[in-house]
Amino acid sequence: MYHPFVLPFVVGFSVMGVVLVARYIYWLRGMSPGNRQRVLWGFFSRSTLLAVKEILQESLLHLKIFRVNPLLGFMHASLAFGWFMLIVGGKLETWYYTGNFFNPPYYAIFFRYFEPLTEGFWMNGVLLFYMELSLLIVLSGLSIAVVKRIRKKVVGMNNTTRHNPANRIALFFLWMVFPLRLMAESATVAVHGGGSFLTTVTSSLFLSHDWAVWLELPLWWAYSTGLGLFFLALPFSRYLHIPTEMVMLLLKKWGVQPEPGFNPEKGVQAFEVHSCPGCGVCLDVCPAMGAGINSFQSAYFVRQVRAGHNYETIADMCLNCGACKEACPVGISLESLRLDARSHLHRKANFDHRYLHGTMTLWRDTTEVVLYTGCMGRINPKTTQAVKSLLHEAGVKFIHLDEHESICCGRPMALAGAAEQAKMLIQRNRELIHGQNGQLLVTTCPICYRYFSSEYDLNIPVLHHSQFLWQLIETQKLNRHKGNLRYAYHDPCELGRGANCYDEPRNLLYTVGELVALSSERNKALCCGNNIGSLTLAEEQKQKITANTLTVLSENSPDYIVTACPMCKNTLSRQSTLPVRDLAEVMLECKEVNVAGSRTRKKQASVNVTP
C-alpha cells in the first residue's frame, strides 16, 4: 500500500528521527562516567517500570497541571493522551486488519485512505469508534489551546509565553494537523462511505459527494505535509520537549545526579534544558510578573539557554525566589540551572578571603545554643535583641557567635554564581561554630539557615529561630497567651520554598493571635523584592515587586505584617504603611498586648508605593 502523498510525512518523520537520535547520543556521551554507570544499572531494573508509569501520568495525562488547573490540565492531557490513543489505535487497526504487527508507519497514519471500507466483525466498528473518539478528544484540546491563545483568562491563566518564530511555525503546523486529518477522513467517508459517529456527521454537513471526489486527495496531501513539517520543526522548537521529557523522566528514575558546570548541550543538563515545554506555568507564579516585569521568567530563560545566546542578562536579573521551580510541572531544577549559568558568566570572578584568620579554641564551656544572626541580623538589631530576650526568658544557655564580628555564610556568593569562592568563608565559619562546644546552632537568617543545612556539614543540628521558638513553646519553656491581634505572615523565599519550613512560624503566630489568610501564601508566596538573588534588577523594579507583595499582605487588613527573615523585614518595612515585625519581636511584644488587652485595628490598610 503506497501513495506519493505519504512522502512529506515520511521525510519529516525520518529527519526528526535522525536528528533526535544524533542529539540524544551526543548528550548521553557527554554524561559523567558515574551517571553512565547509573543508566546502565537502572536500565533493567524496577525503576524503568516506575518511570513508564510516571511518563503515562505526567507526559501523557499531565496530572500535575490537572491538579492545579483542571481546564489547563485537560487541554494538555487531551492533546498528548489523545494523540497517544490515536497512535495505539492505528497500530491495533493495522494489526487487526493485516494480521501483521509490523507495518510501515504511514500505513497506520493514513489507514482510512488506504482502507476506506474495512470489513470485519464487531471489532471493526469498535476500532473505528475508538479512533474517531480519540480524534475528537484531541480536537477538543486543540480548540481550548486556540481559545487560550486568544483569551488566556478563559483557562485561568494571566500570562502565556511569548514564542519565538521557530516555535510559532511548529505551533502552526501542530494546530493544522488534526483538523486536516478530520477533513481528509471526512472526504474519504463522503466518497466511499463508512466512518463512525464523527466523520459521517462532518462529511454530510460540509462535503457533497462531488466536492469530496475533488478534495479527497488534496486534503490527504495537506494532512501529510502538515504532519511532515511539524515533525521537521520538532527537534528545532520547543516541541523537542515531547520526546526529551520522557527520556528525562527515565534518567531521573535511574538516579542520575546533577553534573557540575553549565553545559546546556551536554549530559544530564541537556536533557533537562530541552524538556522545558515553555508552557508558561512559571509565568503566572513569578512575583515579578505582578509588577509588570516580563522579561526574565524561567520559560524565557530556558529558551535562551537552549538558543545559546542572550541568556546572560536574564540569568543575572532573576530574584531566585524559587516560585517557578515549585510550580514547574516538568520538575526542571531551574534554580541550580540559573546559578550554573551565573557561575559560567562570572567564572573570572576572583575573590580572596585569606584575610580571615583561622581561630583556635583551646577550651570552652558547653553551651546549649549557638546563636548566629548573620549579616542581615546586623542591620536588624531589634530582631537579634528579641531573640536573645526570648532565649533568656526561656532559660536557654546560649552564646551569640557573631556578636562582635561576623563572616558571611557564603550563600550570597553562591547566589552570585561564585560558590567555589565561598569555600574560605565556609571553612572559617565552620571552625567558629565547631569551636563553641554547642549542642544546637540557631540562626535568625533563613539565607544562612539554608546554607548551613545544605553545604556546611556541621557536627550539630541547625535550626531557624522560628523552629527553635516553636520547640520552646511546645516544651512549655516559653509561655504565651493568645491575643486578639491579627497577623499576616510573609513566607521568606529561602525559608519556605528553600527550606520547606511553613508550619512553625504559623504555629507561633497562632499561639499569640490570629493569622489572616492571604491569596498567595506558603509555596505560592511572593518575594519581598529585595532578595539578594538578583544581581542586576533596578531599584524601581524591586520597589514595584515589594509594593505588589505588600498589597497581597495587607489584603485582609491585618494589624501587623510578620516575617521570619531580617532581609524581608527590612525591605517590607521601607514601603509598608502597616508595621512590619519579625516573629521574635511579635513573640516578645505579645506579653504587653495581653496585659493591656487593647485592640488597635487599622481603619484602612493602604500601601505606600514610594518609600
Next chain:
Amino acid sequence: MINFGYTASESRHIDMDERLHPAIEKMLHREPSLKECIACGRCAAVCTAGYFTGMQFYRLNLMAHRGLINEMKQAARACMLCGKCQMTCPKGVNIRHGVLLMSQITDVLDV
C-alpha cells in the same frame, strides 16, 4: 568653575568631562546604577569585609572614576557579596553586581 572656597589636590580631582577608561565605561554600561553613587559612605559603615580589610565600596567607585583600575580590582576581591551595603544604599546601587564586575574587570571587560 564656581569657587566654593575649598581647595583640593589636583591629583584627586575627578573630571567628569574626561573620558573614562574603556573597561570602566563597559562596567558602567553593564551596571548603570554605579553612576548613581553619591559616596555617602553608608556601604562602608556596614561592610563585613570592611571590618577585616578596610574595604569601602564608595571608594572603589571613586577609584573607578579616577582610573585606578588595578587598585580597585585588588580591593574589590575582599568582598563577601553579603549585600548589607545594598540594603542601606540610599540610591539603590546594585553594589553586589558592581563589585562582581570590579573583581574581574580586566579579565571579562576586555578592551
